[in-house]
Amino acid sequence: MKQAAEVVVIGGGHAGVEAACASARIGVPTVLVTMSRDDLGKMSCNPAIGGIGKGHLVREIDALGGVMSHAADYAGIQFRLLNRSKGPAVQGPRAQSDRVRYADFVQSHVANQANLIVVEGEVIDLQIEAGRATGVCLGDGSIVSAEAIVLTAGTFLRGIVHIGDKNYSGGRFNDSASTRLAKRLAELKLPQGRLKTGTPPRLLGTTIDWDALEKQPGDEDPVFLSSTTSTLQCRQVDCGLTETNSKTHDIIQRNLSRSAMYGGQIGGKGPRYCPSIEDKIVRFADKASHQIFLEPEGLTSNIVYPNGISTSLPQDVQADYVRSIRGLEKAVVTQPGYAIEYDYFDPRSLNAYLELPEISGLYFAGQINGTTGYEEAAAQGLVAGANAALKVSQGTTLSFERQQSYIGVMIDDLTIRGVQEPYRMFTSRAEFRLYLRADNADQRLTAIGREAGLVGDAQWEAFQTKMTRLSRARAEMQDLKVSSRELADTGAILNPDGPNRSVFEALGLRGVTMEGLETLAPSFSKFDLATQRQLYNEALYAPYMERQAKDLAALQRDDGISIPNDLSFMDIEGLSNELKEKLSKARPANISQAGRVEGMTPAALTLLLAKVRGQERRKAS
Numbered sequence: 001m002k003q004a005a006e007v008v009v010i011g012g013g014h015a016g017v018e019a020a021c022a023s024a025r026i027g028v029p030t031v032l033v034t035m036s037r038d039d040l041g042k043m044s045c046n047p048a049i050g051g052i053g054k055g056h057l058v059r060e061i062d063a064l065g066g067v068m069s070h071a072a073d074y075a076g077i078q079f080r081l082l083n084r085s086k087g088p089a090v091q092g093p094r095a096q097s098d099r100v101r102y103a104d105f106v107q108s109h110v111a112n113q114a115n116l117i118v119v120e121g122e123v124i125d126l127q128i129e130a131g132r133a134t135g136v137c138l139g140d141g142s143i144v145s146a147e148a149i150v151l152t153a154g155t156f157l158r159g160i161v162h163i164g165d166k167n168y169s170g171g172r173f174n175d176s177a178s179t180r181l182a183k184r185l186a187e188l189k190l191p192q193g194r195l196k197t198g199t200p201p202r203l204l205g206t207t208i209d210w211d212a213l214e215k216q217p218g219d220e221d222p223v224f225l226s227s228t229t230s231t232l233q234c235r236q237v238d239c240g241l242t243e244t245n246s247k248t249h250d251i252i253q254r255n256l257s258r259s260a261m262y263g264g265q266i267g268g269k270g271p272r273y274c275p276s277i278e279d280k281i282v283r284f285a286d287k288a289s290h291q292i293f294l295e296p297e298g299l300t301s302n303i304v305y306p307n308g309i310s311t312s313l314p315q316d317v318q319a320d321y322v323r324s325i326r327g328l329e330k331a332v333v334t335q336p337g338y339a340i341e342y343d344y345f346d347p348r349s350l351n352a353y354l355e356l357p358e359i360s361g362l363y364f365a366g367q368i369n370g371t372t373g374y375e376e377a378a379a380q381g382l383v384a385g386a387n388a389a390l391k392v393s394q395g396t397t398l399s400f401e402r403q404q405s406y407i408g409v410m411i412d413d414l415t416i417r418g419v420q421e422p423y424r425m426f427t428s429r430a431e432f433r434l435y436l437r438a439d440n441a442d443q444r445l446t447a448i449g450r451e452a453g454l455v456g457d458a459q460w461e462a463f464q465t466k467m468t469r470l471s472r473a474r475a476e477m478q479d480l481k482v483s484s485r486e487l488a489d490t491g492a493i494l495n496p497d498g499p500n501r502s503v504f505e506a507l508g509l510r511g512v513t514m515e516g517l518e519t520l521a522p523s524f525s526k527f528d529l530a531t532q533r534q535l536y537n538e539a540l541y542a543p544y545m546e547r548q549a550k551d552l553a554a555l556q557r558d559d560g561i562s563i564p565n566d567l568s569f570m571d572i573e574g575l576s577n578e579l580k581e582k583l584s585k586a587r588p589a590n591i592s593q594a595g596r597v598e599g600m601t602p603a604a605l606t607l608l609l610a611k612v613r614g615q616e617r618r619k620a621s
Helices: 014-025 054-063 068-075 099-111 180-186 246-254 277-283 315-322 372-395 406-416 438-452 457-478 484-489 505-507 512-519 522-526 529-559 577-586 591-595 603-621
Strands: 003-004 007-010 030-034 048-050 078-084 092-097 114-121 125-129 134-139 143-145 146-153 159-164 166-169 192-199 202-204 214-216 239-243 293-295 303-307 333-335 337-347 360-366
Touching: 007 372, 014 030, 014 099, 014 114, 014 146, 014 202, 014 372, 014 529, 048 054, 048 068, 048 315, 048 372, 054 092, 054 406, 054 438, 068 092, 068 099, 068 372, 078 333, 099 114, 099 134, 099 522, 125 180, 134 146, 134 293, 146 372, 180 239, 180 337, 192 239, 239 372, 246 315, 315 333, 360 372, 438 457, 457 505, 457 529, 505 512, 512 522, 512 529, 577 591, 591 603
Parallel strands: 003 143, 007 030, 007 146, 030 114, 146 360
Antiparallel strands: 048 092, 078 092, 125 134, 134 143, 159 166, 159 337, 192 337, 202 303, 202 333, 214 239, 239 293, 293 303
């Protein structure tokens, strides 16, 4: 049997769903190939979306018309704004999710997405003709022809599940690995490696002594993942807090040799910022305990996810160390924790659109690029799917700059610097994080998404209404003046004999709260809470944003200079051979990207800039 589409997406995980839906929203006939429809929207690890850095990515996905934010809000059983006590730039929205509701939302959304067809099957081969992707072959012998392919294989490429000294081929627990496709990809001779990730044992909630645990409730004023969500859609629940202890650590220490990681069975490198419990015991030997968050997996589920004790120890050891923990003395393990090792491809082989330059129309997104996490995968999927659709339908591209979005930071990091371990997004990775806030993601990206065809009419109209409301509120608060004496009386830290200020300027002063300001400017209270918060955030960072804008302009004067595609880095005198090879491999598109290649120095950058300008002069003459 033969089918035809313009874009084929391989894999129904978070990257695959966003890629397929993005392509279809642009109006391109798209086929999503997955092993099972029931796996669409499956949360294979922790039942949560967002967090610090990750929540920024989800807000950007939302601003571009994506699926993840809406699924998270629909399934959210606890919402927390992480880093609430810190500045808005590093605050990250997070939603604890009901696994079943999350998957139901995603599956329903995919089923109702125009221009999108789901095909169940295993992709075993890629059709590549004359250096361009032309389709995929399935295990049942059928073929789906296409002009572009987006590969989102997750952890399935030659995946191996490890539990102690036992292991088996699998893409995740109880799911088969993709070995034939992995073999076909190896024939492409792309640089690749092995990485690993892990998950904790699942616990039966009815066997946990919840009364012995500290409760962690959600926020009373929830901050949602989508800018269009206004109300809770689920009953809210508490999580539980406990911690490991010396007995727990002793059990793990005695059995390290039985761990797949420490017993030598795993060669792939794991995520440094989400270590296994074995890693924690070894790397932080002086630490007396490690916190564990007991996260219910849903409103109708008795299963609990103990966030903080990922492991590859044998099942009997897992049961022992779990029962050494306060509140878990009688806990029943319903599914063992495990580590999974899988193939990834060096993302430096990709361009900024996540396409392989050597094979036109072939895009990679998600964990296959060396990342970890639902959010990082989904963001890449959206970029790859959108670019695949734009290329085949319009011959155009969609890229994101570091200064513009966390999506841009991530893709630039991946394609220029590569990965040595599973890549996770943090706010510290962004040079302009005061501007790249979660609260203004729609202001930064929705217009771009609309132009690309990713943002529908309803979202666009809601965005325009919001911006009109915000613009009016900002103008009114900039025109309304208050005295320094009045501000000091409400708690503002300033010279009470100073000049009058606008209400907007006053919002950015230390000691000023929105509540306190309402006493001086009652009209401020007429604005909705979302508008008030937005004005507060803008005012807080206004003095820094002006300085940052100047820094950015200075940076872009040279950084924006393009590097010709035909420039030979090997011919630049004065560069080390190692740096020549790195530049040749990375193929940076401009001076800014070249500056982030590992090992690049100011002196080397000067040589490169001189070479580029010299070549430009020769072409001009």
